[in-house]
Amino acid sequence: MSGRAHRIEVWAPDGVAEVTAGDDLVALVLAATGGGSDLADGDVVCLTSKVVSKAEGRVRRGDRDEAIEEETVRVVARRGATRIVRNRLGLTMAAAGVDASNVEVGSVVLLPLDPDASARDLRAGLLERAGVNVAVVVTDTSGRAWREGQTDLAVGAAGLVVAEDHAGRTDPYGNPLAVTLPAVADEIAGAAELAQGKLAARPLAIVRGRADLVLPAGEHGPGATSLVRAEGADFFGYGAREAVVRALAGDAGDRAPFGSPATPAELRSSLGAVVGTVTGEPGAAGLALPADADRTAVAAVLFAHGWRLDAWEPGVVDAGSGVVCRVSPVTT
Structure with a gap:
């Protein structure tokens, strides 16, 4: 050796x-x-x-689902009966780490x-x-x-x-x-x-x-x-389905898992993937979007990237009709 x-x-x-x-x-x-x-x-x-x-x-007697609810800070993803949650320790785990194995029937271990x-x-x-x-x-x-x-x-x-x-x-x-x-x-x-x-x-x-x-x-x-990564530092704060729903709902309480605001360049790129050509810069001039841009979709993209929609105004884009979107980063 x-x-x-x-x-x-x-x-x-x-x-x-x-x-x-x-x-x-x-x-x-x-x-x-x-x-x-x-x-x-x-x-x-x-x-x-x-x-x-x-x-x-x-160890406690009682319903496992009730124990999971008590140990859960927020749901990350759900598929049928399976729940992936962030628990009170900050751990992201199935069923909040509540276990019903190797214990008397009718009991659960937290x-x-x-x-x-x-x-x-x-x-x-x-x-x-x-x-x-x-x-x-x-x-x-x-x-x-x-x-x-x-x-x-x-x-x-x-x-x-x-x-x-x-x-x-x-x-x-x-x-x-x-x-x-x-x-x-x-x-x-x-x-x-x-x-x-x-x-x-x-x-x-x-x-x-x-x-x-x-x-x-x-x-x-x-x-x-x-x-344990801090809330918002994980790239996968929500499951794929849940991220779409949270972004569309736009509840301010759901912002943290999406992380800090994206850069203007990243924001323009993501908006462009949804609505088409995006020009301009966030700020006084605003972002120029196509006339048929969907406001709800734009607001959801902004939410997911840590920005907010401040104004939505008709404007001239490339010598034609369009939308001027004024945005600002969300700070906590």
Whole structure:
């Protein structure tokens, strides 16, 4: 084996007992790891959000749809009974992360109230009781846009560099890396799930081999919350159908997911794709549109691009009749 080879180990202990409200998660991890003797400084302890939620009393009886409604901030997309929503943690997930599996019939499990805080508490407890400086990741399963299937990701983290910023570095060929940002917390969560399995009752996994990502004791880092894009920063704030409806409805409360105002050039290009030739500049002169331009369609395009329609006036365009459209960017 080459001296440059790098190995990562992942294992998931068997025999973790069923967790109920009030259970001590530190004791659970220690019991599954030989009293902590199987742990070493620099390990990453991964625990499923479901186990954390059960211990924190986030299991409730009742209707799953009602729980989804309570956990939802806004609906991103809906296809039949399936709802993709942005939940109160800022995560975009199916059913707001509410789960009815591996729990008594008639009950549902909600995500932890603050998964990063849960991870911090577990990390501090393991340091206090076992003397090991480990990172902690709270994991949950989520689908991905453009891809079939699901994978686990980090919804909570403590003591971990959750993303490695490679911006400003160069690759072995000398090419600059401008936006490379591996979400290592999510990669660790996915590796843990491979060892845990979905039906094997192994909610705990240990990842060893990336001690360089583990922060010194007492430094918890930004947590998994830092991986959540702010409202409006995601290119896909609504599903395809929902974006059309929201833009046509033009409710000011729906603006944020569309992001910051587009540049004038981008706005002209998008308007041109809908109404035909567009000339002029936003401002005093206004944009010149064809006479048959549909005002409703123009207003929807403006809304989706972060601009508003201020005036709609007949005018002369290319020596013929047309419309002068006066617009302004929306600022918050």
